[in-house]
Amino acid sequence: MPHTTVALLFGGRSAEHEISVISARAVAAHIDRQRYRVLPIYVARDGDWYAGGVAEEILRLDLSSLIRSSSLESASATLRRMAESSGQAPFNFDFRHIDVAFPVLHGSYGEDGRVQGLLETLQVPFTGCGVLASALTMDKALTKLAARDAGLTVAPSVTVLSREYHADPAAAHRRAQETLTFPMFVKPVSLGSSVGITKVHIEDELPEALAHACSLDTKVLVEEAVKGREVEVAVIGNGEPEASPCGEIEPGGEFYDYEDKYIHDTARLFIPARIPAPLQEEVRQAAITAYRALGCRGMARVDFFVDEGNKSIVFNEVNTIPGFTPVSMYPRLMEAAGTPFTLLTDRLIRLALEPEEGASA
Known part of the structure; x- marks a missing residue:
């Protein structure tokens, strides 16, 4: 054969x-x-x-x-x-x-x-998501709009177009400060692995963070920092997606940035996440909701902030080609779900070869 x-x-x-x-x-x-x-x-x-x-x-x-x-x-x-x-x-x-x-x-x-x-x-x-879901989830601002429309909670935010920022930086500073409260995260909307993200604690730090993010992307998301644990879920499947157990990341610094992920290896990973079982199940269902709302197929990793004190679940983002490095969460979560790495690659290939629902011959 x-x-x-x-x-x-x-x-x-x-x-x-x-x-x-x-x-x-x-x-x-x-x-x-x-x-x-x-x-x-x-x-x-x-x-x-x-x-x-x-x-x-x-x-x-x-x-x-x-x-x-x-x-x-x-x-x-x-x-x-x-x-x-x-x-x-x-x-x-x-x-x-x-x-x-x-x-x-x-x-x-x-x-x-x-x-x-x-x-x-x-x-x-x-393997993985099609054109629409890939493009949509790549834009953090549009992803949040779709997630909010599906009934998920998202952090308060404003979107800044880089060309408008360069034309009038002060206006962008004012809009962010009038709409949001510190601390904030400033993020290029279309970069992954935490590239270009800055945590801003006070007003004086905002101009440099915006200038840096706007130099990397055409659009930037400024959003309020959310209190809670960083919880991730691996989702796999086409018409009937399945969610893994919840995993939790405890950053080595203020947030899980590029160096924390790939260079210093100071973050701690917990599978399952350190939140009560009923709350874990709510997060898993929210991951499926986001996956379907955004039109995903094949695979995606869905990220949240979870505060077990007030039981809030805040949607963060979706990664349609999650990392497969030795420290990456997606293959670890799938292994915890009973699908070790070799079976995972086989399953993703098989899902890719399935005809897409509703597609014409």
């Missing part, structure tokens, strides 16, 4: 390039090679695509250890040298030879619907 060919897409043009490489390495190590033939496809930072050859070499690189022992900049330079010195030209591949794609492209140009649209146009099935 011929193997199913799985194109593993990783790298990409976003600020999460290195995290994508680390995630893809873990996915590649947990795909059942008795059933699937893996074709690694590396997307360099400049947008060039490489199949086989250098892509396989990069997957063998322990980039996570390199980042910890050296620096993120050193890891980026290593990837760039490997692509440039390979002597391998960017490829022009016939996607008709691929049975299913497994995108592990975090952030812009990979998680935001662009690659999903390409694959749909080429009629290649792929």
Whole structure:
């Protein structure tokens, strides 16, 4: 029986390039090679695509250890040298030879619907959410609007367009301060892995935080900080999604930022979350509500803030291509739900090959 060919897409043009490489390495190590033939496809930072050859070499690189022992900049330079010195030209591949794609492209140009649209146009099935859900959930501001419309509680916030901010910074400062109370989080709406996020405690810190976020994205979300535990749920499935047990993150610093996640490893993870069982079940149901409201399929990680004192559950965001690194919550939560990593990759591929409900033949 011929193997199913799985194109593993990783790298990409976003600020999460290195995290994508680390995630893809873990996915590649947990795909059942008795059933699937893996074709690694590396997307360099400049947008060039490489199949086989250098892509396989990069997957063998322990980039996570390199980042910890050296620096993120050193890891980026290593990837760039490997692509440039390979002597391998960017490829022009016939996607008709691929049975299913497994995108592990975090952030812009990979998680935001662009690659999903390409694959749909080429009629290649792929793991994870489709174009609409990928694009919608990539925008934190629009995601909150959809979640609120579905009946979920979200933090008070204002949205700032970067072009308007640069035209009149003082107006943006006033609007945020008149609408919200400190402390606040300032977030680029379309970046993941906490890239560009700043916690603002007092008025004097707001201008620098807004300037930084507006330099990274076309739109910025300013929202009140929410008191409560950071709780995440892994959701998997198409028409009948299932929610994992709740997991909790205790940040090593003020919040779970990029360095806390991938460099210093100071955060503590708890599965199950340290909240009462009835509240955990409410969070799991809220995750399913968000997943369905946003049109997700395949997989997503849904994040909340939970205050067990007043039993409040505040929706935070959805990640449609969650991390698959050794420290990532999604595979850990799925394992706690009874689906270890190898079975998880198999299940995601099978879900990708299921016909989409309501789709015309």
